[in-house]
Amino acid sequence: MQHTVIDRIEPIADDVVSVALRGADGPLAPWQPGAHIDLALPNWLVRQYSLCGDPADRERYQVAVRHERLSRGGSEYVHLFLRAGRPLEVSLPRNHFPLALAPEYLFVAGGIGITPLRPMLRSVVEAGAKATLVYVGRSRAAMPFADELLATYGDLVRLFVTGANGRPDFGALARELGPRAHVYCCGPAPMLDAAEAAFPAGRFHAERFRPVPRTFGPDEPFEAVCARSGRTVEVPAGTSLLDALNHAGCRIPSGCREGVCGSCEISVVEGEPEHRDDIGAPPGRCYPCVSRALSPRLVLDL
Structure with a gap:
């Protein structure tokens, strides 16, 4: 995570505010167009917002947040409670929407x-x-x-x-x-x-903004083996891999819990994941908020 301070927060359209975040410890991590960051909000929620400023500006990040009327608590908190001068932790930028080279x-x-x-x-x-x-x-x-x-x-x-x-x-x-x-x-x-x-x-x-509705086969139970700790976690049908790991004490950061943000990405050492995300997990990785297993067990780099 990176330490930032809210430099400015101001309305820029109906129900939309711009939030400028200044690096508290010096220059912020670089990013490319299409990237987003996670904001760790003071109400314990983590939400993802696209970076919309200038990638050449290493001193500040800018995001814009619309106040959703059916907010799950993220946009509402940003609009009603965030103020300039407040410290805020943000993730390193991630880019699942990269810009291809074209004429x-x-x-x-x-x-x-x-x-x-x-x-x-x-x-x-x-x-x-x-x-x-x-x-x-x-x-x-x-x-x-x-x-x-x-x-x-x-x-x-x-x-x-x-x-x-x-x-x-x-x-x-x-x-x-x-x-x-x-x-x-x-x-x-x-x-x-x-x-x-x-x-x-x-x-x-x-x-x-939301995953494309898709149909998968019925959930099957499987084992998740944490390679570094040696712990084996049972993942029953109807419980996500993310929830099973968290309940077992293997804390995984997460944001959307819908397979669209990538904040919960983990490494798979052995076994065959069933990818249910909208991002397109790279080889050897999965998003446990939605992914399950096609093999009886997954060995994870945890």
Whole structure:
């Protein structure tokens, strides 16, 4: 974890605040567009937010947080109780939404989904690549960074205020793309589903707020062996690997508990995990908040 202090917290759109975090012990860890960090909030919750500032600024991180009306306690705490000057621990940046090298980009943002795409747009424009941002929101006042993006990038930005001029035609946008263009999309699930159906699969990249609903076989019990401690933990059907390990005293940091943030990633030494995450676990790793086992046991580097 990194020690930070809240430098500024200020409203930037309806129900959205920007939080600037200054490193308390010197420069912060570097990051690339698409990365996010975990905020360890004082109410014992851990929440993930995309970094939306300038990757060249090692003194500060910036995130933007929308106050969700059905908040599970994270966004509500940020909006109601966080204040400038408060110390806050944050994780090292993780990036499950990396920017591929391409000559042309289309960025599609829905509401608060602008946060990972803002530094992406900055990066590719500075690199001289062709870029367009399509930014969709229910009202202009609810779209963070909209005025700044228009002022900075002009005609590269197309705003769609759904209450006034409807939604973008993704089919038409797909026909405008060059053959090597990559599409990056972040926003609510219906928008992502429509975009995914319209754009070429191999060049479409999306970051979702919630996992895609999928069906798996029934849970089977298995053993989790902690290689370093020698402890064997029984994981019954209906109990996640993460909960079983935590209850046995093997404390694993976790955030979303839905397989989308990656904060609980652990190493698998032996056995075959059943990956149920939305990230795409690398070889030899799994996310125990959702992953189970296809073998009778998993040996973990714990």
